[in-house]
Every structure is written in C-alpha cells, then in structure tokens.
Amino acid sequence: MRRMPALYPLPFVPGFQDPDDPGSDPLCFAFRGRELLVTPEGRLPSVEQIDTHGVEAIRRQYLGTLEGTHCYSLELAPKLAPPGGLEFRDLRMLFGKLDGNHHAVAGRAVQIVEWDRTHQFCGACGEQTVLAEHERSRSCPSCQFPMYPRLAPAMIVAVERENEILLGRSAYFPPGIYSMLAGFVEPGESAEEAVIREVFEETNIVCGDVEYFGSQPWPYPNSLMLGFKAQYASGDIDTEADELEDAKWCPANDMPNTFPGNISISQWLLHDFLERNQAK
Ligand SMILES: [Zn+2]
Known part of the structure; x- marks a missing residue:
C-alpha cells in the first residue's frame, strides 16, 4: 500500500x-x-x-x-x-x-x-546584514529589520465527485499528462480558502468539505505543499478563464496518464483516491 x-x-x-x-x-x-x-x-x-x-x-x-x-x-x-x-x-x-x-x-x-x-543586504535600508547567533536569521545592524528563510505555502487538492476525481493539464505538462489542481496560498487567505478559490478560478467548479490530507516540503524553489481532499458542490467545467489547457472528471477505473512515480503528495493523494474507489 x-x-x-x-x-x-x-x-x-x-x-x-x-x-x-x-x-x-x-x-x-x-x-x-x-x-x-x-x-x-x-x-x-x-x-x-x-x-x-x-x-x-x-x-x-x-x-x-x-x-x-x-x-x-x-x-x-x-x-x-x-x-x-x-x-x-x-x-x-x-x-x-x-x-x-x-x-x-x-x-x-x-x-x-x-x-x-x-539576504546579505537589508531589503529595507541596504545595509550589510549580520547572521544572528541565537536562531536561523539575518538582521540589519542599522534598522534591525529581521530576515528569516521564507516558505511559500501552496496547496494541491483532490476534488472528488462520487468515484471521479477532477484533474487538469497545463500547456507545459508533457503531452497527455494530467494532474491535480494546485496553486499558491495568497496573503490573507487560509489554505482551505485557497483550495476553493483556485479550483473555481481554474475550472469554474465549486467545491466544499475541504479536508486536510498532509503536507510535503517542495523546495522548487521554496514551497510547502499542503494536500487536501474536497468534494464537488456545483458547476460545470470551464477552463477558458485560466491557464489550464484542459480539465475533466476522471473515473477511478479509467484514469488518464499522470506523472509517474511515488515521490510527491500529488501522487499520494491520487493513490489514496484510487484505493478507495478502484474496487467499486
Ligand atoms: Zn536595514
């Protein structure tokens, strides 16, 4: 398993x-x-x-x-x-x-x-920064502006509708490959709100019952990928408004090609979905 x-x-x-x-x-x-x-x-x-x-x-x-x-x-x-x-x-x-x-x-x-x-120089005043002794940070000796390593939280979601999952493909994916919807969390929103916003922006689908699945550091370049499951609520797929080339509902027993391997949270989410639905 x-x-x-x-x-x-x-x-x-x-x-x-x-x-x-x-x-x-x-x-x-x-x-x-x-x-x-x-x-x-x-x-x-x-x-x-x-x-x-x-x-x-x-x-x-x-x-x-x-x-x-x-x-x-x-x-x-x-x-x-x-x-x-x-x-x-x-x-x-x-x-x-x-x-x-x-x-x-x-x-x-x-x-x-x-x-x-x-972060060798202060982003606020331009002074050369110094390494802190008590924690992983740099700070500015002139204006005391602190600088910590930054993470960009992002979310990825398996939207389910009975035994189907919502997958999409970007133009830059290899030919024929589909994956789960994902995007960055914006300032001021929760990860769950980001899930609902991104799914709607990318596909015109409204989803709810957003449930946390797990997370994975994704250092390309500095993300923390937060995985979620969500349930279809309403709407028909429309990818015109966003960068997705295509999106579709995929039944567990008739999946399109996805990225090979078992290294990312996207793949763990997909295996979780298939385990629960393939036998049905
Ligand atoms: Zn400064």
Whole structure:
C-alpha cells in the first residue's frame, strides 16, 4: 500500500551554531545555483573528495545533524566546473538516486544557501546584514529589520465527485499528462480558502468539505505543499478563464496518464483516491 512516509522518528535535528568539532566525516551539500554536487552514481561526495579538488565555497552554513552526523551546506561559484569525477545535478533528478534522508536535507540546504545568498543586504535600508547567533536569521545592524528563510505555502487538492476525481493539464505538462489542481496560498487567505478559490478560478467548479490530507516540503524553489481532499458542490467545467489547457472528471477505473512515480503528495493523494474507489 502506498501512502505518505512515516514521520517518527525524525532523523534530522536542525541546528544553526557551527560545532567546534564537526566530526570525522560530516555531510556536505554543495550547490552551484540550485544544482547539488554528487558522484556519478548520484551520491553525496565525501569531504575528502571535495577537499581533494580544492573546491572553495563562497559561503558555508551549518544545518544540523542527520542521525548524529553534522551537515553543512556550501554555496559554490555560479560558473564552477564540476571538480574531477563529480557532477552537478538538479535535486528533482535525484529522487530515487540520492539516499532519501540526504535528499530531504538537500531540500533544506538549497533553501538555506539561497536565503543566505539573497539576504546579505537589508531589503529595507541596504545595509550589510549580520547572521544572528541565537536562531536561523539575518538582521540589519542599522534598522534591525529581521530576515528569516521564507516558505511559500501552496496547496494541491483532490476534488472528488462520487468515484471521479477532477484533474487538469497545463500547456507545459508533457503531452497527455494530467494532474491535480494546485496553486499558491495568497496573503490573507487560509489554505482551505485557497483550495476553493483556485479550483473555481481554474475550472469554474465549486467545491466544499475541504479536508486536510498532509503536507510535503517542495523546495522548487521554496514551497510547502499542503494536500487536501474536497468534494464537488456545483458547476460545470470551464477552463477558458485560466491557464489550464484542459480539465475533466476522471473515473477511478479509467484514469488518464499522470506523472509517474511515488515521490510527491500529488501522487499520494491520487493513490489514496484510487484505493478507495478502484474496487467499486
Ligand atoms: Zn536595514
């Protein structure tokens, strides 16, 4: 049975104060832009492998511990050639190759690197910022403006009508692929309100009985994806007003092609729907 991953125990303990002794072989998540430095097999290189090639980081951040091992992120130069035998790969391409826990920490790491890189100067007054000692933040010594890593909450929803589910496709999806409706939560609205608004905006369908399903960090670039189930209330599908190329009600026993794999909350929601409806 496919479902969301178990949550206990949490293998990663976040931290922000660099320890005096990082241990003999800490984990290094080195990024060139949003690409992670990995071996050809898609594994994390050892510190020795990184050091051997004289790779120098522009900035380095302490992340915390993964099952007791200290973890660091490194910001590398944007045009750095991959050091001997190693490769730069997009995190999304490393699902299923990189160890699952390493992939999860890499998703944190890339966001911390990017936050640190883009908050060196105060957004309010332009002064150079400083790293806080007691928490993961930067602040402005001149106007005290605080800067925390930012998350963009987004929602994805399985709208159901008896044994059918509402799926849509964007023009940029691969040909023939359908997926669940999703969108960003706007300032001032709840996630449940975002569900109802997005479904209506994209398809002209009114839905209700919005029920929380689960969440997933989605570091592309900095989302927290909140999954919901909802029930059809009224309306006929009309995609004219929005960016969707098509939307349709799909019976559980006659599904269109969807994104392959079992890595995202969209897929967990779909499996949940199919498990409840395919046998009917
Ligand atoms: Zn300032």
